[in-house]
Amino acid sequence: MSAPVETEPQAASPQCPAHRSGDLFPLPGSSYRGPAPRYQELREQEPVVRVRTEGGVDAWLVTRYKDVRELSADPRLSRARACGPGAPRVGGTMHTTPEMIISLDSPEHSRLRKLVAGAFTLRRVERMRQGVQQVADQLLDDMQGRQGPVDLVQQLAVPLPLTVIGELLGVPAQDLRDFEKWARAFATVDDRAGGEESLQGLAKLSEYIVGLVADKRAAPADDMLSELIAARDNDDRLSEEELVTFGFTLIGAGFDTTANQLANSVLALLADHPGQWRWLAEDHSRIPRAVDELLRHVNLFATDTTGFPRIAAEDIEVGGVTIPKGDAVLLSLASANRDPAVFADPDRLDLDRARNPHISFGHGVHHCLGKHLGRMELEIALEGLLRRFPDLRLAVPESELPWHTGEINHTLTSLPVTWGEQA
Template sequence: MSDTFPGTFPFAGSSYRGPAPQYAQLREDEPVVRVPTAGGVDAWLVTRYEDVRSLSADPRLSRARACGEGAPRVGGTMHTTPEMIISLDAGEHSRLRKLVAGAFTLRKVELMRDRVQQVCDELLDEMAAKGGPIDLVEQLAVPLPLTVIGELLGVPSQDLRTFEKWARAFATVDDRAGGEASLEGLAKLNEYIVGLVADKRANPTDDMLSELVAARDEGDRLSEQELVTFGFTLIGAGFDTTANQLANSVLALVTGGGAEWKRLAEDPSRIPAAVEELLRHVNLFATDTSGFPRIATEDIEVGGTTIPAGAPVLLSLASANRDAAVFPDPDRMDLERSPNPHISFGHGLHHCLGKHLGRMELVVAIEGLVRRFPDLRLAIDESELPWHTGEINHTLTSLPVTWGD
């Protein structure tokens, strides 16, 4: 086995339909391999399901080390700062996570279902009143999760679109421009949340951000910068991934003649299982990884290969979700796949805090769409769809759809 793969990460050929073709070869021949990256440093790329899942929960891989001063810059990954929850290791991560984890339990999320349904129905009413063609990204995919997370955290409704602009800029990972867009987005988000925190401190309301301010001021469990950073991290993570997953999932369902969409319209009871398969099959990550490298704190042996201490490590969730050892016929979208132990929400310490909320929003949105628009279809050819490049996710700029005659 060679220790360097001939290619630069992130590999070309990744799309919402699946990871770059190199991953299939790597899973077969070199599941743990050293690759050069667009940032100019080598990283170890892990591609098989069991290895990715195991290492996602391995405390010998440090996120904090990957975000600290002097850490190697792995190209194609997102800018993060040391105080962000996604940048922390066990003790500090748990301290922050437990402050908000209760709001995202399955029981609490189910209590939000009626409100999510109401927001979705209102957006679908507007969509029906306008008539096709409409842009599904603008009409539903963005405003649904943005409204929900905004209300949960207490962001004024008139500020949501401004916040969306800077959160999406923050998610930009285009290293060719030196990351200026991401850094500008980070600065603007920080500036906005500083003002919002001041307002919540003066005028607390019944929302999560007010609770975090109280945790800062009364229990001193957060530093001021942690409080500000936690605020924009939760809002950004709470809508962008769900918005992109919803748009990409609808696209996957209505292409190829729309047979899968029609089947769901005929039997909506299949939608929860379909959402799980869409989470597995539709490749959300533009780099085929979660976008967040880790650093090995000691030598780690994985499948006969040793990752040396100090090396950056990339875990490919998209590749893991296409591993034939776990998912029979993995490149086929099977909306009735069972079992379906995908790891699209990650695993271990950094698994997605909002996974229950994201799942529920996807189910509610797709159920509403197939009920109201059983003949939904693309309004333009798929080859004409505009994709926003340079983001951590595969992001549709717009998704023109229509229905009826």
């Protein structure tokens, strides 16, 4: 039996000029439901187009699946040049520090990735399944005991990946509450507040992780941080700074993105596709394929791109256009995931989609190291919700849901849900 077909609500198409330099990035109209409507026109008419960014500099915006995938793996596009001194400030994107793994080019990137990749293999992640299941069950037990309505963001979407990341790093149980507070502040980007809360979280986390690395070095335990401390390739190993920086990267990428993806996926189903929620509840074997479709369909990035600009290290020809050396390039994963050349009826949520080569985890050398863990957490969380709350529904009108502004991701502040006979 195929998943029920439901019509996807369409946002009104903005009136954007069609000429080559008329668009300001980020494009207006993006939401968790999908990328800005303008991307459809760009894929058809100008798949590689020069846009003006909020940072005041021009950048090339790439929108077709084929081009985005190829450029994601093209070594001529440099992440390091986009993060170094004097790099163009492309507004609406995430600015990472030069020493982070997502900011490096080869050979530095290859060296660091080789040292840490063993901690994220599918086999190792599968060994974690029972522990992740226990964390999810405890959170869902508490949720079920509250009898609704509850805030799914605070009850499940945030604490599940945060607890898992804390346990991965070997954070002692008595420190998890402070760890969660600092990590949440670190992952929150709010331009209106000047980033003060995020900086405070960064400072607290930095001090804590430095101490944690020292503790694990003195007394190794069965956790990923201890494994990374011990990891070596011949005589090479991670430096102290690299260990601390990787801890930050793991927190930002492994907690915040998973939390937002889970909350937005549940919202997409409950608000627009309640029939598909019930369809999943009928047969939980459908969940893995559904998770991949939700990863493709639900738009995580508020800018519709990876959030990480790149710089052309030499002239690059793509889509009939030459991108000159030194120019900034933005790759729209959200647009690529809606490309009709790859995905049949791409704007429809099809939880039974058989062929789904989405690139939500990126592609090439910078593809997400934690993709196996993120996918597993989403599967476990959705299975638990569907098993216990097959009649889950929003407790407030969707128009009343609060969204955090200034985020790189589409981030719900809260998601009140209820079930059973509650009003």
